[in-house]
Amino acid sequence: MNALIHTTKRSASDFGAIGLFRLNRKSSDPPTDDHFPDQDNWAAVITQERSTDKKAFDSLIDQTEDVVSFPTDLIGQTGLQLFRVLGKGEGSIDTGLMTDDQTEESWDIIHVPLSQVSIFPKASTDFLLYDQLDDELNIDDLFRALHGSIDKNERESYLMQFSSGVVNAQISLDEVASLLDKANLSPEDTYDIISTISDLGDHAPAGVPNMLVDMLSSRSAYKRHIAISGLVRLKDKGALQALKELQNKEQSTVVKKSALRAIQIIEGA
Amino acid sequence: MAYFLRKVDYAHQTIWEGNWGDEYPWLIMPGLPSDLLGNEAVRTDNCELSVYFINEDKSNINRVMAALNAKREFLTDTGYLLFEESLPSDIGIKVQQTDGETYDDHLNKNWHYDLVELNADAIVNLCEALVERCEIESLFKDDVIKLIGQSMSNKYLRKVSKGIRKELPRN
Numbered sequence: 001m002n003a004l005i006h007t008t009k010r011s012a013s014d015f016g017a018i019g020l021f022r023l024n025r026k027s028s029d030p031p032t033d034d035h036f037p038d039q040d041n042w043a044a045v046i047t048q049e050r051s052t053d054k055k056a057f058d059s060l061i062d063q064t065e066d067v068v069s070f071p072t073d074l075i076g077q078t079g080l081q082l083f084r085v086l087g088k089g090e091g092s093i094d095t096g097l098m099t100d101d102q103t104e105e106s107w108d109i110i111h112v113p114l115s116q117v118s119i120f121p122k123a124s125t126d127f128l129l130y131d132q133l134d135d136e137l138n139i140d141d142l143f144r145a146l147h148g149s150i151d152k153n154e155r156e157s158y159l160m161q162f163s164s165g166v167v168n169a170q171i172s173l174d175e176v177a178s179l180l181d182k183a184n185l186s187p188e189d190t191y192d193i194i195s196t197i198s199d200l201g202d203h204a205p206a207g208v209p210n211m212l213v214d215m216l217s218s219r220s221a222y223k224r225h226i227a228i229s230g231l232v233r234l235k236d237k238g239a240l241q242a243l244k245e246l247q248n249k250e251q252s253t254v255v256k257k258s259a260l261r262a263i264q265i266i267e268g269a
Numbered sequence: 270m271a272y273f274l275r276k277v278d279y280a281h282q283t284i285w286e287g288n289w290g291d292e293y294p295w296l297i298m299p300g301l302p303s304d305l306l307g308n309e310a311v312r313t314d315n316c317e318l319s320v321y322f323i324n325e326d327k328s329n330i331n332r333v334m335a336a337l338n339a340k341r342e343f344l345t346d347t348g349y350l351l352f353e354e355s356l357p358s359d360i361g362i363k364v365q366q367t368d369g370e371t372y373d374d375h376l377n378k379n380w381h382y383d384l385v386e387l388n389a390d391a392i393v394n395l396c397e398a399l400v401e402r403c404e405i406e407s408l409f410k411d412d413v414i415k416l417i418g419q420s421m422s423n424k425y426l427r428k429v430s431k432g433i434r435k436e437l438p439r440n
Contacts, residue, residue, distance in 0.1 A: 191280035195345070219291040222283040225407075229279055229346045232409050254283050258407045265411050 187222050194226050198233035209236040216242055221252040228255070232262045235269040271354040272323040273382065274330065276337050277310040279346035279407055284308060287400040305396045310350050316387045318395075321369075322380040323351060333380065335420035336373035338413045342432035348407040356402055357384050360394045372426045414438070 194215075198208065212234070215227035224246065231239045240263060247259035277285075284292070284305060293302045305311070311318065321333045330351075338344060357364050362384050369381030384395075408416075418437060420426045429437070 187280040187284075221286065221288060221291065222280070225283050226280060229409070232346075232411070252283060252286055252288060254286055254405045254407060258409075261407070261409060261412070265409060 187226070190223065191226050191229070194230040195233065198230035209234055209239055213239050213242045216246045221255055224250070224252070225255050225258055228258045228262045232265050235266050237266055237269075240266055271325050272327065272351050273320040273354055273356070274323050274333055275310050275318065275320050275350045275352075276334070277308070277348055277350055279348055279409075281309045282348050282350075282405050282407060285310065285350060285399060285403060285405050301393065301396055301400070305400075306392060308396075310399070311392050311396060313387050313392070316385070318384040318387065319369075320364075320382050320384060321376070322354070322382060327351075329380065331416050332373065332420055332423075332425055333376060334408060334413065335416040336369075336371035336376050336426065339372050339417050339420070339426050339429040339433055340370075342430055344410045344413050344433065344436050346407065346409050347413060348405065350399060351404040351406065352399060352402055356398055357395075360391070360398050362387065362391055362395065372428050373420065374427060375425065 194212070198212070209231065212227045212230045215230075216224050218224050218227070228243070228246075231243065243259050243263050243266070247256055247263065250256040250259060284302070285308075289296050289302055296302055321337075323330055323333065330349075334347070334349065338347060363386050365383050365385050367381055367383050369377035371377055371381075387395075414436060417426070417429060417433060421429065421437075
């Protein structure tokens with residue numbers, strides 16, 4: 001199975017900048033333990049590394065000790081809490097797995113040959129992750145999760161599912177717009193969603209620019225502000241007219257200035 | 270008149286304009302929305318807030334923003350609040366010059382200050398004062414990349430983070 005993992009940091013950039021380890025463990029790979037009864041084929045996202053270039057990723061592994069947390073229910077492995085890159089050996093990556101009752105010193109070490117490590121571009125990763133979640137995800141759950149008083153980690157995992165769902169077109173842009181409009185999202189969450197979708201660039205659903213243009217008409221100044229950010233990320237010249245109209249009539253000085261700068265950046269792109 | 274700058278990311282900016290009618294129609298004026306207290310701009314660490322001195326002609330803003338972003342692991346849209354140097358003392362907040370922790374040594378030694386001994390009342394007072402008296406500026410990621418590039422060319426920055434280095438255009 002594949003595993004959904006979210007980083008301990010919470011920006012959309014983190015969600016999007018990930019490397020995916022596909023661990024096709026063989027019986028010869030040490031150790032065999034009781035923690036992972038279904039360990040034939042599972043995957044892990046490790047870091048917010050943006051590059052999908054394997055050389056750059058190797059360099060990262062040399063230095064990083066990023067701790068990421070598993071939403072354990074999603075991977076069906078009870079007890080698994082942390083996954084940590086411990087270091088890179090010759091032609092391999094050693095990873096540590098810590099269960100509920102273990103300390104860092106007693107982590108199990110799994111030796112993963114590089115030949116079994118794949119680095120996926122962001123959009124592919126989202127698709128892959130989403131494949132494992134489609135039975136669990138629907139807009140009502142997301143709405144409740146984002147609305148309700150859930151803990152931070154759970155909310156972040158929902159946000160990532162949400163973005164993955166958009167990529168995979170399981171959630172329509174109308175639903176995205178509805179969620180952004182109705183859910184009691186914080187500015188950061190709204191920004192995360194818009195940034196994540198916008199960062200997909202060519203992989204984004206075709207309607208994303210229009211959705212962002214529609215957001216320019218929101219009564220909420222911060223939603224107009226955030227929509228501008230998304231359009232700058234996409235650098236979609238089709239949005240220029242809407243931005244110019246906004247810039248002319250905008251009451252908020254902050255939004256007005258952002259619209260003007262966005263026009264300059266998109267026109268120069 | 271000199272200024273202080275407080276960095277605040279893009280998603281945290283519009284609330285400081287104070288036009289809250291559409292966001293919080295229930296809010297009776299004058300009154301502050303409680304979300305302000307959780308805003309990045311007034312999020313204290315050890316009851317202190319880090320701010321940066323800005324010259325009267327604002328000529329060092331770009332350098333300060335470059336330094337503040339050069340240490341991050343990735344770039345996002347960002348921005349800052351700018352307020353008069355006298356604002357903290359006007360509302361009874363103490364200011365201390367301390368060493369900064371950016372990769373710009375001149376900035377660290379000369380332009381970094383802390384607003385200190387902040388209690389909850391002081392933060393509420395600061396919020397009220399900022400809403401009335403601060404300027405808000407946004408910077409898109411594209412702008413920040415240019416600022417960091419300029420500071421590197423001018424040798425203001427002794428280094429940038431590994432993550433930022435990858436985002437800079439290669440010459």
